[in-house]
Every structure is written in C-alpha cells, then in structure tokens.
Amino acid sequence: MGRFTIRYGDHVTRARRDGRPVVALESTIVSHGLPRPDNLRVAREIEQTVRDNGAVPATIGMIGGQVVVGLEDPQIEHLAGADGVAKLSVRDLAVAAATGADGATTVAATSAIAAAAGIGVFATGGLGGVHREANTTFDESNDLTTLARTPIVVVCAGVKSILDVGATLERLETLGVSVAGYGTYRFPGFFVTDGGFDVDWKLDSPAQVADVIAARADQGVGAGALVLGNPLPADEQLDPELHDRTLAEGLELLARDGITGKAVTPFLLAHFHGSTQGKSLEVNVRIILRNAALAAQIAAAATPAPAALGFALPA
C-alpha cells in the first residue's frame, strides 16, 4: 500500500478554502460505540446538527489505508455497516495505513489527525479514560496521553461513566490537559448529568471558549487540549439508578467473559444499549447531538469571518 496520506473530503476542502468553520467528528463512536442500524442514522444526524449550527462536519476515519478528513456519506455507510472495521488509536494508524485497512478513529486518533489538519474543535460523546480496575489492569485510554500533546477543544459529556471518573480527572491534571465545565463547575458523568466531581473552570458561551482557543495559541508553550464538559440537562439523563444497576451487571459480565483491552469500552456500551430497552441509546444520541451543536457554535465563534481572510463566500 505504501505511505501515510491524508485525503480531504470535497466539502472540507471547500470549507477551508472559504474560511468556514469546521468541526472534527470521530468514527469509532459510529462503528464500535453504537448498535446497527441506528449508528448510521445517528452518524448522519451528527453531521446535520453541525451544519444546522453553522459549521462544516469533518468525520474522520480510514478507508483502504488512507486517512480521510471529511468522509463522504457512502464511506460513513461503509464504516457503519462493514464487518472487520478496525478500531484505530494513534499507535494503529501507520500499521493500518501500510496494510490498507478500513478503520474507525478513536478520540485519540481523531484529535491527533484533526489538529494536524488545522481543525481546532472536535465533538464526541464521552472521553476515554482510566478504567475501574486500572490499578491491576493498567487500562487507561490513549485518549488521555494524546490530548496532553494535542491542541484541540474536545466537546464531550465528561468521560464515559463506565470509567473511574476521579482517577481520570487526576490523570488529566497530571498530563496538563485543561478541563472546564460548560455552564457548570461540576464535571458531567456522560449518561448521567453529574460525574461526581468539581472542576476548576466554568465557561459560559461559545465566544468565551473561542477566547480560550485564542489565548492558548498565544501561550504557545506547553499547550495541550481543552476538555469541555457539556452536561445533559438532569431531565434528559439516564435514570441514575438504572445506570448503576446496568453498569454493575456489565462489569460482572466483563470479568466473567475475560474481556480486556480495546474491547472493554465497546463491550460495556453494547451491554448498556442491549439491556436498557433503548434508553441508554437514546441518551447517548442526545449527548452526541448536543455536543455537536455546541462544537459547531464554538468553531463558528473561533473562525474569523471569511471577509477578514479575503474570501468571498458563494451566495
């Protein structure tokens, strides 16, 4: 196959030429995080939500060994429906490229590629982090170490509630990743509104997040990612009691079946979606769409008006 190349979807090329805001989206959530056939419908809804909020979506993934920034609809359909789509973190990219793989990119791989492509805002559901048994398994998502060296804003509903949230926040501090709540000093808990911990910073508007992006660019040295926790309204969360019960069952099944490594997160998410009669799926979709909307508004606030760049927008 050969070398590592990035191809841009036509819509992304046009957006960049015209100085329009772009939001990066990951594909692992589609191929490994949501059940078929809903995953394809949701992938399209995420893109539409970004458009409805004034930005251009760039869903990122790998097709036949080539990284694509701005997958076209048939490519998204392929990653959503095909068997054998690899889950690609940063360490997998070169191997997958050289072997011509089809793959979906995680938060880590998507952020790294997006930042390299000059995209500053990224929306996902919940970040990866420190798993609950990490003191014996050492299972900590590559999302954390990658965000430490990747200047991007990740709009998420905190870290996935299947994780050890407190340990993940400690690691984010160690790694120098900025963390703020959107309209709150509480770190959100993904399926549930409140993740159980405070954060040091609260940002209240897309314009304020855009100011942080500008300040970070001026700061230059030592700048990694900003994790922006956007909580679900309390009346939209998964019932916390149902959540805790489902998670306890899932963790037991995990141990029983000996699931480890990169299979853990998809396994637990599938367990939730399979055993809550679609309730967790509905909540997961709402989380992603809310984050996509906010990310688009931030990208729009952070992007200089095309006129300032000397571009004329087509009518």
Ligand code: PSU
């Ligand atoms: N958020 C979701 N659903 C997902 C994920 C995030 O709402 O499926 C994915 C992301 O791609 C994230 C990955 O990077 O789960 C983390 O996997 P791991 O714990 O193996 O690093």
Ligand code: MN
């Ligand atoms: Mn892991």
